[in-house]
Amino acid sequence: MTADAPAVQAHDLIKTYPGGVRALDGMALTVAPGTVFGLLGPNGAGKSTTVKILTTLARPDSGTALVAGHDALRHPDRVRRSIGVVAQRSGADPVATGRENLLLQGRLYGLRGAGLARRADDLLARFDLVDAAARQVKTYSGGMQRRLDVALGLVHRPEVLFLDEPTTGLDPEARTAMWDEIGRLAGDEGLTILLTTHYLEEADRLAERIAIVDRGRVVAEGTPDALKGELxxxxxxxxxxxxxxxxxxxxxxxxxxxxxxxxxxxxxxxxxxxxxxxxxxxxxxxxxxxxxxxxxxxxxxxxRPSLDDVYLRYAGRRFADADSGTAPGAGVPAPAQAAAPANPSGGAR
Amino acid sequence: MSTTLNQTWFMTQRQLTAILRQPAYLVITLIQPVIWLFLFGSLFRKVVELPGFGSGSYLDYLVPGVVVMSAVSSNMWAGMGTLEEIERGTLNRFLTTPVSRTALMNANVVQQGISTAVQSAVIVLLGKLGGADYPGGIGGLVILVVASILLGTVFGACSNALGMLVRQRESIIGINTFLLLPLTFLSSAFMAPALMPSWMRHVADFNPVNWALVSGRSAMAADPRWGDVLSRGGALLALAVAAVWLSTRTFRAYQKSV
The missing domain is CATH 3.30.70.2470 (Protein-tyrosine phosphatase receptor IA-2 ectodomain)
Structure with missing residues (x-):
């Protein structure tokens, strides 16, 4: 993959689940290498389905997906070698120790012996899990499990790291710690991070570029400041x-x-x-x-206008209402509508 | 190829370690056969005196029965573990790595085979301690264990397929409790075929549990009946292959449904 080729490029992804639920409806995104890209949207907007397709777990009905320069549909094996995935649900083996989880994960990527042991030790140290390394994962706190999940995703030094709602379910303290950690990861040479979140604050804080997702497609994209500036x-x-x-x-x-x-x-x-x-x-x-x-x-x-204002403008509803599954419009109180700076002359700043 | 073999071993090792770290589970799977062995052994001790039973001691007759019943009852819960791995996200984590899909499926079969072999060997030893006699010698016992592994593979693979398909614990529990006792009692596990009602004997001919018992007992006899060993053993092998194929198909369907 050349230096300036996109790390992730998806075009016109359509995915319909049995029962006719259209999870993705023309999803498209481009992520520049070495950046942190945030997919922001309420639950059910299509963020996780997008991640499942890009990480080769699911196949779209139509559309194309290139990840780390490989076609996710035609060469899923090549994509799998290049990506690290931290899914919404932990996925670590609770009966195995933190270290055993890391060693097994490394072996699946073909790492062996002293090199693998060193890599596991480095990651345990980096994610502050040295003391817990020999303990079964089921004894870990939520924050520790999440840190182990991220370490598992990094064991083979991937080009692209997917973080699917990395802080959902964490207490505020653990969330702040995880934000710091992701911030440090972003500084890693060449690592591209695709992050999904339904926390406005998280996207604002971590992502260089944000795509706002609603009903299976991107409704707005840009840097957090530009998106807010458009208001x-x-x-x-x-x-x-x-x-x-x-x-x-x-x-x-x-x-x-x-x-x-x-x-x-x-x-x-x-x-x-x-x-x-x-x-x-x-x-x-x-x-x-x-x-x-x-x-x-x-x-x-x-x-400054908040991402909540941005979301209201592009998705036509308040973020919190969309997130709790309220029908569009129904839960938007009149004063909130009035607060929307719906400037008809909107456009360039 | 060697990658798949290596990965199969890594994944098998992971599952075996998990079992060894759950002492309660281990103790229960070992105590249950002991209870069956000595409960049924005492309850039915006198049935050997019935004309036509044709065995010297009931314990001799019972050991293969308990070996086979235990193979069924421990393997038929395999789907619960698979379901848990799906719900926890562990399976999806593996599916986003380059691990061979065949290795993921093989690991289930190999782990279940090893567990069944150990469990069967322990029951055979306990029987020996209780005074059971194995006239067919070590060869006959090996064939009994192999037959119980094949039977366990059938039930383990079907249970995994069910777990991936319905994703509901209740279904697995319901089907297992429904199947275990009828399948056991519609076989020669505890009662000699000669003394079974004739309709039961005919049903038993189609019962894979009975195939494992017939091939095991035929091999364990002082004068082994190799024809029965091979016909029933062959049928079991074919069924095991079919069950593993089925669960592999279900696994592909699962991957499509993610």
Missing amino acids: HGDAVQVELRDAPDAVDGHLIATALGEFGGVRDVTLDGRRLSARAEDGPAAVPHVLATLEQQGVTVASVTVA
Whole structure:
């Protein structure tokens, strides 16, 4: 595989499960080598099915999938040698020790003898499992099991590592530790990571590029910042010392709106909110205008749009609603809709 | 080829280690035959006195019966382990590695064969300690063990196929409890064929459990009846091959359903 060829490239994947459930409906993605790519979407969006196809477990009804330069449909064996897989369910043998699990995994890739033993020791040390190496995996905590799973996926030094919901079911502390670990992996030379998650925060924090998946296809793709940037505008929230009366309020809103880049000004009691193309740059103008109007400011906050806003915009529903399986639209309350910065002029920033 | 053999051994080793690390399971699979041996041995001791039974001591007659029944009852649960590996994600983990699919399936068969051989040998030894006599000598005992391995393979492979197909513990439990006793009592395990009602004797002719008993007992006789050994043993071998083929097919179907 050449240096700049994509590590993963999937085109128009369709997969229908018995019973007519269409899990994938034109899924397509391209992952550049050496990057961390996040597939973000609620449960049932098609993330796991995509991973199963790319890791040769399942076959699509149609479409193509290239992984590490090999055709996953025609040469699954070559793909298997090049990838490491950390599935949603642990998969480690609970009766075997951590070390035995690693040794067996290595043997399946043809590693033997002293080289394999050294590799297992390195991984045990790296994932902080040295003390637990000789203990049966069934005695491990959730976080330890997950670390062992990642170690199992790395034993043969794969080119592409698949992490399918790596932190689901972990407590917050273990999750943070796992994030740090994945962050370090991303620094490994040449390792490409394809991560699926239904945690917005996780995708935001770990992935260089994100594809938002909904109903079996990618609805938006880009860097987290670009995706958020496409929403056109940061939220600027100003807390006033005293609530102005209706007439003053109208004057303030009109004055603020005269600036380029500040819009959607609303006043609710002492709370004034607006959207600005570039929030931090707009703050001095906002403050100066308010001072001219004789209004005292208690506090100002500027917030970048969250991936939740992005998801709402592209999938047409709030992430949490989609995740709990709510029918589209049905669970989206009107105020949340109003908060969506559905800017008709949206596009380039 | 050597890769497949190596991998078969790695996977077999993994399964055997798992069994050895579950002492409760080990103890139960060894105690159960002991109970059968001495319970049935005491209960039916006097049946040998019935005219036409044709054996000197009931224990002599009983040992092959318990060997074969134990082979059936321990192997028919194999599907539970497979089901657990599917649910835990272990099978899928192996399927994303380059491990030979044949090795994955072979490991089940080899592990079950080794376990059945050990279990059978222990029962034969316990019988000996209890005073059983094996006039056919070591050759006859080896054939009994081989027949019980083949029979165990049939039930183990079918159980694995069932586990992969239905993915439900209840189905395996239901079918096993339904099958074990009828299959055992519709055979010559505990009662000489000459004393069975004639319809039962005819049903037993088609019962693989009985094939294992006939080939084992025929080989263990002071004057072995090799014709019976070969005909029933051959039928068992053919059935075992068919069962393994079936479970391999089911395994392919499982891979497609992931």
